[in-house]
Amino acid sequence: MEQQDELEIETRLRAALQARSELVTHSTLRPGIPPNEHTAGVRARRESWWSWRRMWVPVTVAAALAGGVFVGAQLPSGSSSTNAGPTSGGSPSTSAPANGSTTPMQSESVAGTPESVGTLSLTVTAGWQFTSTSKTSACVTLSSHPAPAAANGAATTAAALPCGVDALYLKADATAASWPLSTAAKDTGWWPTAVSSASDIVCPAAPSGSSTDMVKASMLLRSSDAYELAAQPGQTVATQPTAEYHEWAVTCDTGPGVQPMLWKLNAAPGAAAPTTFAVATVVSANPQYDSALLGMVGSLHQTS
Secondary structure, eight states: OOHHHHHHHHHHHHHHHHHHHHHSOTTTOOOOOOOOTTTSOSOTTOHHHHHHHHHHHHHHHHHHHHHHHHHHHHSOTTOOOOTTSBOTTSSBOOOOOGGGOOOHHHHOOOOEEEEEETTEEEEEETTEEEEESSSSEEEEEETTSOOOOOSTTSOSSTTSOSSOSSOEEEEEEEOTTSTTTTTTTSTTTTSSSOOSSGGGSBOTTSOTTOOSOBEEEEEEEEEEEEEEOOOOTTOOGGGOOEEEEEEEEEEESSSOOBEEEEEEEOOOTTOOOOSSEEEEEEEEOOGGGHHHHHHHHHTOEEOO
């Protein structure tokens, strides 16, 4: 390499490093010493090594300069805040609401209308309708569906559920000897009429009037003695209402089947065992309604 070429490279490197030092402060990056014939190692005896070095050093400096320009463009001048960057989990950091305010989700209340039948009360979610079928029984169904006809709280036919599917059936004075409590522990206890086999039941999810889709299997899946319901104003954890719970698993010949559920409200702690019970049943065929149905069940309570 000619002496003139070497001096020209050295001059360019010094200029590049000077530009770099102006972009980055001394506290963050110290300008390096440009390589020369004393610091770079053995010179011209190995021409191939110098050919590689002539390409590598300018590329390295150019990359460093590009990085300095990028960093300088991203950070505001004099900024030392870390709130704008990602948290340790990789998501943007957020600030807590001022003055202790809550988020919209925390302050939003569930829309609904208080309803009652006998001594049983609940909050009916918007989009659903409450229909009394007797003084002590009622149905909660979708507003877009026809309201069930009054039939003293019983099924209108021998092969139908009192309120249909995707609906809530309420009875404030159920007895242990009558449906739905009398058969709650049976594999077909969710169905309002006695059958010798589950296959005798038309699948509740089948289209109206269809008799070709039958229940294939039905079994008692889960039970609980203390299904927690929502506490009412003035109630403590010790007096929070609970219910006895039963759930069945049902499959049909065609289609996905249904999920029947039963809740029997327990007496308040320390109260005498009643002779009649507040009961709610659901036969869910469409999972998109489960949230609303379970929310209304959770609001169940007895007024007196």
